[in-house]
Amino acid sequence: MRDIILDGKKIQVDIVHKPIKHAYIRIKDRNSIFVTAGLHFSEQALSDLIRRHQQKLIRMLNSIQAQPLYEANQTAIFGKLFQIEERESSKTTIVVDHDRVVIAGKRKDLRWKALERYYQQEVINAATDLLADMNESLGREIRLSGITLKSQRMKTQLGSCMPAKRIIKLNSILGRFERRYLQAILIHELIHLQIRGHQEDFYRFLYRYLPNYHILRKELLTFLKQM
Template sequence: MPLTPDQSRPRRGGRGEFSRRWIDVDGQRALLIRKRVKNVYLRVKPPEGRIEVTAPARLPEAEIRRFVSSRMAWVEGARERIARSRRALGGGSGAVASRAEGSERERPAARGEHDEQERLRQARGILSGQLPGLLDRWVPVVGRGPTSITLRRMTTRWGSCTPASGRIRLNLELAWLEPRFLEYVLVHELTHLRASGHGARFQGLMDSYLPGWREVRRELNRYVIV
């Protein structure tokens, strides 16, 4: 979708989207997307580390700028994690060129598919590097360990657990967030190996493991699974 300036009356687009435009926040360019949402959501998009913020249609831009500015340290940390992953995986631009009938023009569909696969590969590398240390720390505390951990693309949740089999699944998108969110989701799922559901026993165990887990959960839920 082409970038469009803000209008006094937001223009509607697909998936509840009204408009897109670039804004400047502390000298950094960020893509502001106005949508039919209730909260402000922040993303750092690989491979180049672009800032993308989704906000309600009529939320004042000054409030959006303050929100993004307050999280610039996290943005820089996310960009550094992306850069480290790219270096570890050999870098590359992520573009796929196709030469046919003398043409060197890139094929957008093929390039987009390749970029997404590269992004998921980077995410898998980041999480695979973080999980061993977290498991070493938390399995002895919780007293239960998973039989397997699957890293996959998930669209509705950050993690899931099957207590009967001991299997845990984690969302690859956690790679692009602060490490404390991965820690919270992992501890959350490990706790399900001891307490199914989210009742009093589960909450009591979480309180003993991560006293501030509710605040971390609240912050995590401000991010969109894309």
């Protein structure tokens, strides 16, 4: 077992050696690849195989990621799928347990509202951690203290920024996708604290920290169309 980087994302590679002549690759899930190869198949041969099929593998992995992430019986939290279990209860609660999200409440509408509030808080928590991680990079150019983070479900925006009040609002839908998408939108909005429009200076600044921003945004919009 080893890890590789494909399209900026860490992918786990599991390899099984068998008495065969050729090597075969298949996608296990959105985060892992399974390789069946000969008994004497080397690490270098594995690297060469993946390099030759890199673009095809990226397309296949992305096609898996584009499947609906929010359904009546399952949901995703930062890219990981969980089965939803609903329970009737006088108290409304959300419990994430291994591969399940247990939603308890008196009525179905109250249970789903609780799930939305859970996503809002998870987005704020994750964005807070990302801000702390950016202190030594982006924080050298933009003051990251005194920022108020908010989250809600928004129909048309992934994020917004109010520079005068230093408020950044993030779409709670971002809590369903991998954290790198939240990071991309957060950095976009943080730069608006310093540059308000989308002129050339803005994108020059943005691409210094996120050279693949346009790819991440395009992927995110594709995922949203599936929902």
